[in-house]
Amino acid sequence: MPAASSPKPTKPTTVVPGMKMTSAARKASPKNSSKAIVSQSIGVRKVGGGKDTQTRHLASVFYLATGIRFSFQSVADFISPAYAQLTAFVSSIPGLLPAEASAFTACWKPVPALRRTDFLMQAGQVEYTLYFVHKGLLRVYYPTESEEICVGFAYDQTLICSFPSFINQQPSAYAIQALRRTELLGIHRTDFMRFVDENAAFTRFWRTELERNLLGRIEREIDLLLPDPAQRYQRLRTRSPHILQYVPRKYIASYLRMTPETLSRLR
Numbered sequence: 001m002p003a004a005s006s007p008k009p010t011k012p013t014t015v016v017p018g019m020k021m022t023s024a025a026r027k028a029s030p031k032n033s034s035k036a037i038v039s040q041s042i043g044v045r046k047v048g049g050g051k052d053t054q055t056r057h058l059a060s061v062f063y064l065a066t067g068i069r070f071s072f073q074s075v076a077d078f079i080s081p082a083y084a085q086l087t088a089f090v091s092s093i094p095g096l097l098p099a100e101a102s103a104f105t106a107c108w109k110p111v112p113a114l115r116r117t118d119f120l121m122q123a124g125q126v127e128y129t130l131y132f133v134h135k136g137l138l139r140v141y142y143p144t145e146s147e148e149i150c151v152g153f154a155y156d157q158t159l160i161c162s163f164p165s166f167i168n169q170q171p172s173a174y175a176i177q178a179l180r181r182t183e184l185l186g187i188h189r190t191d192f193m194r195f196v197d198e199n200a201a202f203t204r205f206w207r208t209e210l211e212r213n214l215l216g217r218i219e220r221e222i223d224l225l226l227p228d229p230a231q232r233y234q235r236l237r238t239r240s241p242h243i244l245q246y247v248p249r250k251y252i253a254s255y256l257r258m259t260p261e262t263l264s265r266l267r
Contacts, residue, residue, distance in 0.1 A: 082110070082134040082185055089132070089157065095201030104202070107191040108132065114178035120160075121176040127165035129186040133158050136182025139251055140174050148175075150254040155246050179248065229258045233266045 086108060090101045111131065114120060121127060123143050133154050140152040140160070151174065154160035165172035166189060196206055219239065223232050233256060237244060244252065253263040 082132075082183060083108075085134055085157065086132050086185055093202060093205045095204065096199070097201075100199055100201070104195050104199075107195070108185040108187045111184040111186045114138075114182040114184070116178055116180050118178045118182075119175060120178065120182075120184075121162050121172060121174070123173060123175045124171045125162075125165075126169055127162040127172055128189050130159060130161045130166065130189065130192050131184045131186045133160060134183040134185060136184070137179040137246055138176055138182055139179055139247075140176050141254070142174055148254070149257075150251050153243060153247055153251070153255075155242075179251070224257060229256065229262050230266055232256045232258070233263065 083105065087101070087105050090096065090105050091098070093101070096104075111129075114136065120131065120138060131154075133156055135156050138154045138160060139150050140154070140162075141148045141150045143149075154176075160176065162172035162174050162176065164170070164174075169189075196203055219235075223235050226232050226235075236252075236256060243255075247255075249263060249267075250260050253260040256263065
């Protein structure tokens, strides 16, 4: 949702309330996803004729559905695990029926992979898409004349968008940039909002995520009000230690509003 925030699945002002895959969903998620799973999640019947024939069929289906051409290898190596991961995540939502989860998953489309330093969103653009990060790392930042202030991050199995722009459909004040190669799926705002409006189970889930994100934002604001850099660092390490593992030091320093040198001394 908006930018990432403090708790593990949170994102400040521009990321989505980090919906992290639950432990139950992880157990349900196959480590070696099959094309049968993908076929089920997007409503494609299984085709016979061996691996190549099935992969060609999937490539054709995705081209017709999205207008994006994929090599056969990219279909096998990216789309299958990405959709399997998303399907496991959506299926873990309490009260969501399998048919509803399948219909919702089918609304998500592949997005061309981002290379390091590529932008998913530039400041000034309007956000029309909510993204699910299959694998990779992104930062959300607020650009000023003197610096780029990090306000959040997104990584594997989290959601991200410029949330204020996604909600009010005004130009975004934030930018979203890949910090390493990143693969995503995306859903258009219209499809997402329609599902929120029409499905009671998902509405409850989304409200819970928004509440959790708000609590994370409050904790984040407390961080920024503390004058002692050591306190800010310790609160982040206690609340979101994963960020210290995934994110380059200079971006963590920006997120904590301190210099990289200060952060180095604290670590």
